[in-house]
Amino acid sequence: MFKKILLIGFIISASSCSSVKKTQEAINYGNYDEAIQIAVKELRNNKTKKGNQEYVVMLEEAFSKATAKDLESILFLKKDGNSANLEIIYNTYLTLKNRQELIKPLLPLPIHSKARNAKFSFTDYSNEILTAKTKLSEYLYSSAKKLLFSSSNKMDYRDAFNDLSYLDKINPNYKDTRSLIDEAHFKGTNFVFVTLQNISDKVIPMRLEEDLLNFDTYKLNDLWTIYHNKEQAKTNYDFKIEINFREINISPEQVREKQVIKEKQVVDGWKYLVDKNGNTVKDSLGKAIKVDKFKTITCKVDEITQFKSVQVVGQIKYLDLGANQLIKSFPLASEYIFEHRYATYSGDKNALEKEYLNLLTYKYVQFPSNEQMIFDSSEDLKNRIKNIVTQNKFNF
Numbered sequence: 394m395f396k397k398i399l400l401i402g403f404i405i406s407a408s409s410c411s412s413v414k415k416t417q418e419a420i421n422y423g424n425y426d427e428a429i430q431i432a433v434k435e436l437r438n439n440k441t442k443k444g445n446q447e448y449v450v451m452l453e454e455a456f457s458k459a460t461a462k463d464l465e466s467i468l469f470l471k472k473d474g475n476s477a478n479l480e481i482i483y484n485t486y487l488t489l490k491n492r493q494e495l496i497k498p499l500l501p502l503p504i505h506s507k508a509r510n511a512k513f514s515f516t517d518y519s520n521e522i523l524t525a526k527t528k529l530s531e532y533l534y535s536s537a538k539k540l541l542f543s544s545s546n547k548m549d550y551r552d553a554f555n556d557l558s559y560l561d562k563i564n565p566n567y568k569d570t571r572s573l574i575d576e577a578h579f580k581g582t583n584f585v586f587v588t589l590q591n592i593s594d595k596v597i598p599m600r601l602e603e604d605l606l607n608f609d610t611y612k613l614n615d616l617w618t619i620y621h622n623k624e625q626a627k628t629n630y631d632f633k634i635e636i637n638f639r640e641i642n643i644s645p646e647q648v649r650e651k652q653v654i655k656e657k658q659v660v661d662g663w664k665y666l667v668d669k670n671g672n673t674v675k676d677s678l679g680k681a682i683k684v685d686k687f688k689t690i691t692c693k694v695d696e697i698t699q700f701k702s703v704q705v706v707g708q709i710k711y712l713d714l715g716a717n718q719l720i721k722s723f724p725l726a727s728e729y730i731f732e733h734r735y736a737t738y739s740g741d742k743n744a745l746e747k748e749y750l751n752l753l754t755y756k757y758v759q760f761p762s763n764e765q766m767i768f769d770s771s772e773d774l775k776n777r778i779k780n781i782v783t784q785n786k787f788n789f
Contacts, residue, residue, distance in 0.1 A: 613786075733758050735757065
């Protein structure tokens with residue numbers, strides 16, 4: 394028990410030393426906020442603990458250096474006068490404020506060796522934050538509007554969308570930001586028109602076409618790409634996906650038969666055990682020994698398989714409607730198989746294994762029509778179309 398207590402104490406001590414070392418290393422490398430996070434975490438557990446005095450001293454040092462570093466950075470960026478730095482200035486003021494709020498709940502923090510409390514020079518940055526936010530809001534708003542109304546590039550519209558979304562986050566309901574966000578999103582979105590063309594010599598069911606073109610079930614729409622299977626008014630489509638069926642091959646209805654004869658040894662009464670000389674064998678008590686008598690039973694099974702298949706061969710084309718050119722194309726192939734097995738028998742069915750006994754419970758069924766076969770292939774077709782479109786999204 395004593396050894397276990399010593400081991401636990403050693404582990405705690407080693408862990409504490411490791412944290413102290415990490416905190417000091419963070420300060421030495423200029424990672425002041427990392428040092429502050431470690432020190433605050435340790436002091437939250439017990440700020441008056443004697444062993445935590447090192448964290449108090451390091452927290453005081455890290456806070457002072459972090460504050461000085463941030464203020465110097467803000468001063469330089471302001472002198473630079475580049476509006477692109479406004480976001481950094483705003484976020485740096487927030488960092489200064491949040492760093493103070495992190496430490497305030499721990500105060501006072503005594504340093505026993507110096508008979509004083511740790512010194513933290515706190516400043517109210519409210520006015521600076523509000524001023525920085527106002528300037529940043531004006532900059533984001535004007536630059537986003539410039540992109541939105543002076544450009545014809547979708548990537549610019551997406552940049553405007555991102556700037557306006559950030560603006561709405563830091564300064565909700567600023568002017569007409571939210572309506573501009575909607576406009577930027579609309580302008581930056583790729584609208585894709587999806588069509589299906591059947592150039593095979595087979596008629597495809599209308600419900601299959603509707604099912605394949607129902608892109609809502611594919612769940613492919615994302616922030617910047619919307620798929621339509623019906624043209625919508627006031628929508629200029631950027632791209633087109635053509636799903637072309639070139640061949641639909643349907644096999645004849647086939648009935649395949651296979652005959653199997655099964656044999657099995659079963660018990661058929663008993664007989665007395667005899668030796669090689671034909672004498673009855675007796676046990677130790679002199680009684681004749683009885684053994685099972687076997688016979689062979691036979692069953693003839695006719696295994697019947699109904700088979701029919703459909704193969705759809707086609708192509709998926711990606712078209713740039715603006716440039717009126719083919720971007721790329723992909724082969725499309727799918728197969729659906731109808732197969733039904735059943736069996737009949739003559740003889741003793743006790744000779745059959747479970748597999749054949751199960752087949753005996755099934756009967757002949759009507760073959761699906763060609764139309765039904767084509768429709769039944771839709772699930773596999775949808776999966777293949779979805780895989781192609783998912784792997785080749787319009788990322789431009």
